Amino acid sequence: MAAIQERWLPVWDELAPFRSGRPDDDRPTKYVLDMFPYPSGDLHMGHAEAYALGDVVARYWVQRGFNVMHPIGWDAFGLPAENAAIKRGEDPVRWTYENIAQQKSSMRRYACSFDWDRVFNTCDPEYYRWNQWFFLRMFERGLAYRKDSNVNWCPNCQTVLANEQVVGGLCERCDTAVTKKKLTQWYLRITDYADRLLDDMQQLEGAWPEKVLLMQKNWIGRSVGAEVQFAIEGRDEPVTVYTTRPDTLYGATFFVVAADSDLASELAAGTPAEAEFTAYLEKVKNESELDRLDASRAKTGVDLQLHAINPVNGERIPVWASDYVLADYGTGAIMAVPAHDQRDLDFALTFGLPVRVVVEAGEDPAVTGVATADDGPHVNSGPLDGLDKADAIDRIVDILRERGTGEPAVNYRLRDWLISRQRYWGTPIPIVHCPACGEVPVPDDELPVRLPPAEGLDLKPKGTSPLGGAVDWVHTDCPRCGGPALRDTDTMDTFVDSSWYYLRYADPQNDEEAFDPEKVRRWLPVDQYVGGVTHAILHLLYSRFFTKVLHDMGMLDFTEPFTRLLNQGMVVMDGSAMSKSRGNLVRLSDELAVHGVDAIRLTLVFAGPPEDDIDWADVSPAGSKKFLARAWRLSGDVTSAPGADPTTGDVELRKATHRAVHDSAVAVESLRFNVAIARAMELVNATRKAIDSGCGPADPAVREAVEAVAVMLSVVAPYTAEDMWSRLGHEPCVALAGWPDVDPALLVEESVICVVQVAGKVRDRIEVPPTISEDELRERALAAPGLVKALEGRGIRTVIVRAPKLVNVVPA
RNA sequence: GCCCCUUUAGCUCAUUGGUAGAGCGCUCCCUUGGUAAGGGCGAGGUACCGGGUCCGAUUCCCGGAAGGGGCUCCA
Numbered sequence: 027m028a029a030i031q032e033r034w035l036p037v038w039d040e041l042a043p044f045r046s047g048r049p050d051d052d053r054p055t056k057y058v059l060d061m062f063p064y065p066s067g068d069l070h071m072g073h074a075e076a077y078a079l080g081d082v083v084a085r086y087w088v089q090r091g092f093n094v095m096h097p098i099g100w101d102a103f104g105l106p107a108e109n110a111a112i113k114r115g116e117d118p119v120r121w122t123y124e125n126i127a128q129q130k131s132s133m134r135r136y137a138c139s140f141d142w143d144r145v146f147n148t149c150d151p152e153y154y155r156w157n158q159w160f161f162l163r164m165f166e167r168g169l170a171y172r173k174d175s176n177v178n179w180c181p182n183c184q185t186v187l188a189n190e191q192v193v194g195g196l197c198e199r200c201d202t203a204v205t206k207k208k209l210t211q212w213y214l215r216i217t218d219y220a221d222r223l224l225d226d227m228q229q230l231e232g233a234w235p236e237k238v239l240l241m242q243k244n245w246i247g248r249s250v251g252a253e254v255q256f257a258i259e260g261r262d263e264p265v266t267v268y269t270t271r272p273d274t275l276y277g278a279t280f281f282v283v284a285a286d287s288d289l290a291s292e293l294a295a296g297t298p299a300e301a302e303f304t305a306y307l308e309k310v311k312n313e314s315e316l317d318r319l320d321a322s323r324a325k326t327g328v329d330l331q332l333h334a335i336n337p338v339n340g341e342r343i344p345v346w347a348s349d350y351v352l353a354d355y356g357t358g359a360i361m362a363v364p365a366h367d368q369r370d371l372d373f374a375l376t377f378g379l380p381v382r383v384v385v386e387a388g389e390d391p392a393v394t395g396v397a398t399a400d401d402g403p404h405v406n407s408g409p410l411d412g413l414d415k416a417d418a419i420d421r422i423v424d425i426l427r428e429r430g431t432g433e434p435a436v437n438y439r440l441r442d443w444l445i446s447r448q449r450y451w452g453t454p455i456p457i458v459h460c461p462a463c464g465e466v467p468v469p470d471d472e473l474p475v476r477l478p479p480a481e482g483l484d485l486k487p488k489g490t491s492p493l494g495g496a497v498d499w500v501h502t503d504c505p506r507c508g509g510p511a512l513r514d515t516d517t518m519d520t521f522v523d524s525s526w527y528y529l530r531y532a533d534p535q536n537d538e539e540a541f542d543p544e545k546v547r548r549w550l551p552v553d554q555y556v557g558g559v560t561h562a563i564l565h566l567l568y569s570r571f572f573t574k575v576l577h578d579m580g581m582l583d584f585t586e587p588f589t590r591l592l593n594q595g596m597v598v599m600d601g602s603a604m605s606k607s608r609g610n611l612v613r614l615s616d617e618l619a620v621h622g623v624d625a626i627r628l629t630l631v632f633a634g635p636p637e638d639d640i641d642w643a644d645v646s647p648a649g650s651k652k653f654l655a656r657a658w659r660l661s662g663d664v665t666s667a668p669g670a671d672p673t674t675g676d677v678e679l680r681k682a683t684h685r686a687v688h689d690s691a692v693a694v695e696s697l698r699f700n701v702a703i704a705r706a707m708e709l710v711n712a713t714r715k716a717i718d719s720g721c722g723p724a725d726p727a728v729r730e731a732v733e734a735v736a737v738m739l740s741v742v743a744p745y746t747a748e749d750m751w752s753r754l755g756h757e758p759c760v761a762l763a764g765w766p767d768v769d770p771a772l773l774v775e776e777s778v779i780c781v782v783q784v785a786g787k788v789r790d791r792i793e794v795p796p797t798i799s800e801d802e803l804r805e806r807a808l809a810a811p812g813l814v815k816a817l818e819g820r821g822i823r824t825v826i827v828r829a830p831k832l833v834n835v836v837p838a
Numbered sequence: 839g840c841c842c843c844u845u846u847a848g849c850u851c852a853u854u855g856g857u858a859g860a861g862c863g864c865u866c867c868c869u870u871g872g873u874a875a876g877g878g879c880g881a882g883g884u885a886c887c888g889g890g891u892c893c894g895a896u897u898c899c900c901g902g903a904a905g906g907g908g909c910u911c912c913a
Binding site: 236237240241244245247249251267268269270271282318319320323325349350351352354355356360361362363367368369370372437438439559562632633634635638639640641644645646648649650652653655656659693698700701703704705707708711714718719779780781783785786787788791823824825826828831832833834835836 | 841842849851853856857859860861862863877878893894907908909910
């Protein structure tokens with residue numbers, strides 16, 4: 027096996043069958059993309075699976091005559107390089123590029139069908155320059171902005187995190203409990219695109235996993251309701267609340283503002299409750315995100331001893347501050363309707379506040395402790411009495427609008443994307459802070475703002491950007507007034523890098539612009555994207571956002587970047603994720619050494635549907651190897667010459683061949699690669715039989731079959747296939763041999779077995795032509811001996827005929 | 839708590855409103871001049887359980903069980 031690998035690698039290097047940028051290439055195009063890897067160490071089992079799957083698709087479309095762009099690059103910015111620098115004093119640049127070289131050489135041996143002419147790394151200044159360029163365009167459009175806010179803070183990584191990077195209150199990267207910190211940070215206004223991110227999912231219906239679409243939908247969390255203004259006694263400005271249930275306005279018995287909002291501090295100032303509030307706020311600030319997420323914990327709050335006025339009935343209701351209301355959702359203040367909202371009810375019961383039912387829907391919540399959210403006739407609600415929910419909402423919105431105290435509103439769970447990071451190994455934010463001019467963009471012709479060398483910088487996480495230590499780099503002149511100014515010292519979230527890399531592949535060397543729109547038009551959108559489900563929200567949502575922004579800038583003519591998405595499963599061992607600490611790590615390099623590249627690829631692809639997890643304990647690379655050897659041996663048995671006319675060959679074997687070629691193509695196109703391989707295995711078995719005990723090795727049908735096997739295998743086991751192709755007397759590459767044409771005549775069966783049933787039970791089988799008429803079939807079936815016997819002379823009530831496969835006789 | 843998916847041979851999975859299949863594994867036989875291998879034969883199924891529709895349900899519908907996944911103070 028090793029010998030075969032060594033034989034063909036140099037040949038493929040020479041012939042470069044997967045180069046997609048030849049100027050005279052007039053094949054139609056396809057774009058197959060694997061999510062690019064992060065260069066931490068060498069490739070592992072997960073990579074091996076993902077790239078084997080992507081390769082099947084890419085190689086298949088090449089066989090079908092397409093010019094396939096199947097690029098690779100490296101997602102090379104990020105914390106591991108920095109951590110290696112901190113722990114072992116390595117230079118992040120060297121560490122990163124060495125790992126890339128290592129992975130690249132492993133990919134070559136793994137025979138990935140990448141177009142090596144298109145490689146780039148996101149840490150190349152030639153690439154991140156365009157991150158900065160896009161940032162500046164967004165800044166000009168008001169889509170990139172800085173604001174002071176309570177942000178997610180990971181005390182371990184010592185950096186801020188985007189909402190998407192907080193999973194269940196923990197840092198996505200290191201599982202540390204996330205806290206809040208008030209900081210001024212850069213954001214991208216993804217919320218402006220919330221509706222389009224939602225609506226455009228229609229384009230992806232059926233082409234992306236249902237699960238991913240659902241997760242994105244939940245994440246965006248569009249909610250429709252109304253904003254209602256409440257006057258506050260002793261304050262000029264009214265306070266607006268957001269509610270999805272304006273119809274329950276008459277049931278509002280108190281009012282709550284988020285304790286950590288500016289509004290709360292403002293309202294508390296000067297009240298007798300101020301001291302109590304300040305103490306409470308201190309406590310709230312120290313809570314971790316994890317604490318806050320525990321919905322079952324007791325409600326807490328402070329009575330601000332103020333009153334809000336219900337705009338519809340003039341009722342005075344008490345104003346409280348609590349941490350169960352979020353400062354950054356809606357307006358940071360709510361009207362509390364305890365009868366019909368569980369959280370409000372819990373709060374009311376804790377503090378002895380009144381509960382008033384306004385929708386008749388079951389038991390009294392004040393007694394049961396369970397708020398009712400169902401529809402029902404409204405009561406205690408003045409003009410809404412008797413109406414159901416939908417009508418009551420319409421009515422109350424009309425009333426509020428008339429009085430100018432409210433209007434319909436939409437809110438999203440999605441927050442703007444926080445992109446500043448207080449870390450070294452990322453794209454510098456191209457902004458200069460000038461004491462006179464404020465935030466000044468670095469002019470385009472001064473891009474890229476290069477990362478200063480790590481040498482001499484303190485990269486240890488300490489809560490402020492390491493770039494601040496690069497004194498010469500930080501101090502600069504203001505591009506606007508020329509006065510002394512300071513560079514922004516934060517770097518961009520690395521998800522910015524991956525939000526547009528798929529566009530750069532179409533034009534990777536361009537140093538005039540991020541990409542030539544013409545080239546992008548030729549290749550994009552991506553026809554098939556392959557990657558892990560871990561990116562269901564983060565990377566995929568951000569990429570969709572970038573695509574829409576660039577579309578609005580006139581740079582793209584499509585609005586969704588990835589036409590079809592495949593989320594491959596994980597490779598696990600004995601039912602759980604592989605890890606060194608668990609002691610169940612299977613090393614890819616070991617497996618490759620024992621079984622060879624082809625057997626490992628085949629094992630991964632054949633293990634099951636690609637989206638399912640693979641338990642390495644359940645699969646058999648040795649079995650894969652055995653199958654490949656069995657297929658390979660066929661190529662030595664063929665005795666007819668290349669070009670032998672198959673039409674004179676054995677018809678039964680030819681049928682098996684054409685059926686297999688047809689079925690496996692259908693399977694590949696619907697991403698059921700394991701099925702495609704099963705079909706190839708069946709053909710290998712049929713061919714073996716034909717050679718040993720059928721038409722014999724000289725029959726041209728045998729050559730046709732074996733050549734078909736070689737081409738089918740070429741998409742998953744390239745070394746074996748290439749060697750077979752060579753033994754069959756052909757020049758390389760089998761990868762470009764072309765998928766065999768299917769003769770439809772050979773797919774038609776000459777006769778089929780028809781089942782003859784009595785009352786649904788099979789009593790006989792008869793062989794009939796597939797084109798048999800219903801009448802003819804009925805007649806023949808009724809004469810079948812098994813049927814006559816089963817009927818035992820009973821009469822017949824009905825005969826159901828489903829030509830040509832079945833006849834069912836219902837006896838009287 | 840809410841929502842979604844899955845359940846077919848020992849294992850991993852195909853398939854189908856009408857005969858339930860493949861690979862691996864297993865049994866046995868042949869080969870011993872392809873041999874740390876090769877060829878062949880075979881066993882193995884109440885298609886999770888219970889109801890319904892239908893001439894006929896593993897498939898469609900309803901309910902339940904088991905396993906997996908997602909969301910969860912977002913007003």
